[in-house]
Amino acid sequence: MTDAVFSRTDERLGRFAVRPVEPVADTELLHGWVTHPKSVFWMMQDAEPGDVQREFAAIDANxxxxALLGLYEGRPAFLVERYDPAHSELAGRYAARPGDVGMHFLVAPTETPIHGFTRAVLTTVMELLFSEPANQRVVVEPDVRNQAxxxxxxxxxxxVVDTVALPDKHAYLSTCTREQYLAAREGVFTAAAEAKE
Structure with a gap:
């Protein structure tokens, strides 16, 4: 099994880490995640295992x-994709900047949700992306219907900076600079500290 390439410890929930997806070895696991009804916005509801393997093999070759498999306390729990927006379907559809990095994430479906878990996953993803000094702004394009x-x-x-029509969805193009992320993170830490007083 591939070693973790990034990890962080959440003060409340514990250890999160990511490792590269192994397209063949991880097919069964990822197929179960991306075809689950709760993963409708991942747009692979009807995928067969072979489709999933081909998709992640293509990402691996690009x-x-x-694609990175996220681990929580050593167990698979989420999926992250990072990409260069200049070489994606966003190319020419927004005002790109040097230092932009695109991102998708998916939390594995579970019957026993943990309060604050998805927020901790997204924080892990943002920390991963901004651990690379060249990355100055994260770009995402979630489906306009995905209110959560x-x-x-x-x-x-x-x-949110714009609504863009992509081949398979209408999306809210949204960006987060390193400074915006740090300000939001600081706000969370401050609120938590005040709650303890």
Whole structure:
């Protein structure tokens, strides 16, 4: 099994880490996640295992896109994709800047949700992306109907800048600079500290 390439410890929930997706070895796991009814916005509801393997093999072969399996306390729990927006379907559809990095994330479906878990996953993803000094702004394009993720994104500093028509959806193009993320993170830490007083 591939070693973790990034990890962080959440003060409340524990250890999160990511490792590269292994397209063959992870097919069964990822197929179960992306075809689950709760993963409708991942747009792979009807995918067969072979489709999932081909999708992640193509990502693995793409120098401008990679996929990472997220672990919580050592167990698979989420999926992250990061990509260069200049080499994606966003190319020419927004005002790109040097230092932009695109991102998708998916939390594994579970029967036993943990309060604050999805926020901790997104925080892990943002920390991963901003651990690379060259990355100055994260770009996302969630489906306009995905209200839960819009609220979550806003909580870590994302701002909607436009609505874009992509081949398979209408999306809220949203961005979060390093400064916006740090300000949002500081606000969360301050609120937590005040709650303890």
């Amino acid at each position: 120098p401008h896109h990679d 993720v819009h609220t979550l994104n806003a909580s870590v500093g994302f701002r």
